[in-house]
Amino acid sequence: MHPAPVNAARALAAAADNLAGKLSVPPPADEGWRRQSLSKGAAGVAILHGARAQAGQGNLALAHAWLRRAAAGGVTDGSRAGLWFGAPAVAFAIAVSAPGHYPGASLALKSLIGDMTMARLHAAHARIDAAARPPLEEYDLVRGLTGLGACLLHSDPDPGLLTQVLRYLVRLTAPVHAADAAGPSAPGWWSSSNPNLTTSTPGGHSNFGMAHGISGVLALLALSARHGITVPGQADAINRICDWLDAWRQDGPAGPWWPTWITIAELREGRPSRPGPGRPSWCYGTPGIARALQLAALAQGDKPRQAEAEDALARCVTDPAQTALLTGPGLCHGWAGTTAATWHAARDSGDATLSAAAGALAGPLASSVGGDHPYGLIDGYAGAALTLHDLATQAAGTWTRCLLLT
Numbered sequence: 001m002h003p004a005p006v007n008a009a010r011a012l013a014a015a016a017d018n019l020a021g022k023l024s025v026p027p028p029a030d031e032g033w034r035r036q037s038l039s040k041g042a043a044g045v046a047i048l049h050g051a052r053a054q055a056g057q058g059n060l061a062l063a064h065a066w067l068r069r070a071a072a073g074g075v076t077d078g079s080r081a082g083l084w085f086g087a088p089a090v091a092f093a094i095a096v097s098a099p100g101h102y103p104g105a106s107l108a109l110k111s112l113i114g115d116m117t118m119a120r121l122h123a124a125h126a127r128i129d130a131a132a133r134p135p136l137e138e139y140d141l142v143r144g145l146t147g148l149g150a151c152l153l154h155s156d157p158d159p160g161l162l163t164q165v166l167r168y169l170v171r172l173t174a175p176v177h178a179a180d181a182a183g184p185s186a187p188g189w190w191s192s193s194n195p196n197l198t199t200s201t202p203g204g205h206s207n208f209g210m211a212h213g214i215s216g217v218l219a220l221l222a223l224s225a226r227h228g229i230t231v232p233g234q235a236d237a238i239n240r241i242c243d244w245l246d247a248w249r250q251d252g253p254a255g256p257w258w259p260t261w262i263t264i265a266e267l268r269e270g271r272p273s274r275p276g277p278g279r280p281s282w283c284y285g286t287p288g289i290a291r292a293l294q295l296a297a298l299a300q301g302d303k304p305r306q307a308e309a310e311d312a313l314a315r316c317v318t319d320p321a322q323t324a325l326l327t328g329p330g331l332c333h334g335w336a337g338t339t340a341a342t343w344h345a346a347r348d349s350g351d352a353t354l355s356a357a358a359g360a361l362a363g364p365l366a367s368s369v370g371g372d373h374p375y376g377l378i379d380g381y382a383g384a385a386l387t388l389h390d391l392a393t394q395a396a397g398t399w400t401r402c403l404l405l406t
Helices: 006-022 042-054 060-071 087-097 103-129 145-155 160-173 214-226 234-248 264-269 286-300 303-317 335-349 352-367 381-393 398-403
Strands: 205-207 250-252 255-257 261-263
Touching: 006 042, 006 352, 006 381, 042 060, 042 087, 042 381, 042 398, 060 087, 087 103, 087 145, 087 398, 103 145, 103 160, 145 160, 145 214, 145 398, 160 214, 160 234, 214 234, 214 286, 234 286, 255 286, 255 303, 261 264, 286 303, 286 335, 303 335, 303 352, 335 352, 335 381, 335 398, 352 381
Parallel strands: none
Antiparallel strands: 205 261, 250 255
């Protein structure tokens, strides 16, 4: 990628500094659950200050203050815990914001995460053995085994437990011979649960997104392979997911796009009911899906697939009709996530068109920051500040690993 012009880089750095300053002091009181949250809580803000301090900006003491708030009152390791909340979130925050600090806490968290992962693997394999459909929280990035795998990939030097997660994900992609309405044409990750609290999908659905769907699984399988960590069947699993995404790719006037999820009716029809692309977000939209496909292509040396993924991403983020659907600066479904996905894809590509598209997103991201400054990395302003910081310094931080962008 070409570095941003000096004046533009200074403006981005100033915007990042401004946001970091507004997030410098933990609030006097907050909801207990938020403390342990990367999305809306102290754990995510600690990452902002720690990453900036490691780059020679900011103050590491701020990261420690937010980490203390994150761990106040203990951490959760129950069914609600996952990469974005509870013990894994706090462990990830420590590893990214204050590496080498808190060795005792890190060891204790590693033990909790190991126990959590093994228990969930046993349950997942038992579910597959029973030919039942998975709930999203079994395998997704936010709460499931994909998220725990991402945590292990980037914080545990021993790949033993990660390889068990990868073996499970390989099984997840194989057909499930469930006696249900979805039938044999549904993939192994066809979920028994609804995609969210407000949408009902009787008979289940297939989720395409990075946050809750199969693109997150694809990204972890590909990133692990790029780190040299593989298990039998991993390449076949990557190909099965890519084939599914190819089959459901829709070609519109502004370029390829994918549905957020499909229902049984859409599976039987062979096409989504939505007439065109939705919001171009990291969590569900083309930017996240295209980045996952690019990572898969890079892992397998598939130049044609890489070019297709990069073209889809570039055309998406340069289409004003699609970017007009973005609201707010957040990582999950706002400008920061779209910008970060495009910027990392451009770094791996070297393609001038994609690099220019990433650079053009910086201005709208900086302008999207409003008057209030919500806490958190994923849904708060810490993620926007870190994305601006990375663009200004042209240095990729490790914090994007919780999004499976790196």
